[in-house]
Amino acid sequence: MKKFVVSEKCIACGNCLLETKLLQEDAEGKAVPANGGYFSDDFLAKAEEIVAACHVQALSIAEGAGADLSKLPEKLQNALAKITVPKVSREDVKMHAQDYRMTCSYPQGEYRYDYSSESRAMSAAENEFDRICYSQYKKLILEVFVQYKEDKLRKFYTFDESGFWGQINKQYTDVLQEFAGAATAGGIKLPADFKEFAVFPGGSANEKDSVLVYMLNVRLKEFEDRGCEDVMRELRDIPHTSRSDYRIDMDYDDMEVYAGTSFFGNDKYEDKYCYKDVYKACEDFMGDLKNAINYVDYDSQVFDSIDTALKDYKERVQKEIAKKVALLSKAVANSKAALLNSGVGDSKAALLK
Ligand code: SF4
Structure with missing residues (x-):
């Protein structure tokens, strides 16, 4: 061989x-x-x-020449047992809102000297800040959660080879393929699906039937239903986060502008005010909002769902391994080639250690 x-x-x-x-x-x-x-x-x-x-x-x-095909099932058992299912820690799914972007529109109306007083300019600045950012808190929070879901959770509810389960399954499949090749070359007949290893939590790779997807969707729905309010409650516990507190970041400017001619034909000028630095306030608010998102204990609920799925997956993997080894044992027992000890190569034996 x-x-x-x-x-x-x-x-x-x-x-x-x-x-x-x-x-x-x-x-x-x-x-x-x-x-x-x-x-x-x-x-x-x-x-x-x-x-x-x-x-x-x-x-x-x-x-190579001379290895014993009857040892294949034992070697298969050992090779499959060497594959480890990675641990998932709370840190792996922890929300770090600072890692994700929040986007608000750019402020309008800055540097327009339209206001008759400093306080009117600052009120207009606060209104603009509210329009583009402060009142948009739901959109901003959900924007972070969409990125978090994509970054930390997608792999758990992706069921092809790019997903968490698929990558582990691929390692089992590779080993099974190698043993199937060795067995076939030695004259042992195996069922066509011997090489397949498609184990998923809840037993289904169909996203619609998956228990894990269901659990994660429940968590995400919970968040959408009440998560924004939870974040805003946390925000209120952070000092200086009311709408007017962000005035501290914004500023005004003033200048004399032409205001027509006087009764005696002289040019008239008056002080006018504008606002600026609204975006600074937006950045400050978005930073506070991200801190508040981190304070909501959302990710530990997600972790519990994944941990439950992981336990279920491991049990199913053990059952599938036992099934594959039993299949190979049966095929070897049925094979004349195994009884005759008829020659799997040393190189293969080494490969299958
Ligand atoms: S092994 Fe040689 S012949 Fe085959 S793909 Fe690679 S370079 Fe080409």
């Missing part, structure tokens, strides 16, 4: 992939062994041709 080995020299030219299905393309277009790349001696001449045709000498054939 032999197998293809591909080194890092592969330049992804694709030539060898046209010659055999024992090599396949990875995400970068490079060749990788399919199902371990194992083949029997009657394919050796063709395999040597394929190896010789690789212009950068990235391909080789590993030799």
Whole structure:
């Protein structure tokens, strides 16, 4: 029994992939062994041709003889047991609102010398601040939560290979594929779905049926229903956060402006005022709002949902591993090849340790 080995020299030219299905393309277009790349001696001449045709000498054939196929189930058990399900801590899903942006419109009407007094200019500044920012608190809070959800939670309710569960499943699938390749090359027949490993919390990869998605959606709905009010309650506990307190960031300016001619034909001038620095107040308010978001204990509820899902996932993984090992044991027991101890290579035995 032999197998293809591909080194890092592969330049992804694709030539060898046209010659055999024992090599396949990875995400970068490079060749990788399919199902371990194992083949029997009657394919050796063709395999040597394929190896010789690789212009950068990235391909080789590993030799071996004499391992016992009946040990495959035990080795499979050990290989699958080595894969660890990553821990998820409270910190992993903690809300750090400062990491996310809040956007408000840019203030209008600054530097217009339209006001007859400093206090009128400052009132207008406060109104503008309220219009573009202070009254928009719901929009600003939800903007942060959308980013938080995308950044910290999306992977938990994404069920393809890019998601949290899919990435772990992929590790199990890779091991199963390798063992399936070794078993098949040794003459052991396995069911077609032996290589599949699709375990998800709640038992379903369908977003609509997923218990985890349901739980996270409940949390997000709760937040949308009352979360903004919770944040505003926290904000009120932070000193100097009423609307007028932000006047401290804003400023005014004054100048003499032409006001027509007097009864005696002389030019008339009067003092006029404008407002400025409204955006400074907006930035200050958005900083306070982010602090208030951090104070709401929302993320620990999210963590509890994910932790429950993780426990469920681990139990299902153990059951699936037991199922796969039992399948392989049964297939080995049914195989004449296993009884005859008929030759999985040492290289494969090493690979499957
Ligand atoms: S022929 Fe060689 S370089 Fe080209 S894809 Fe195959 S291994 Fe890589």
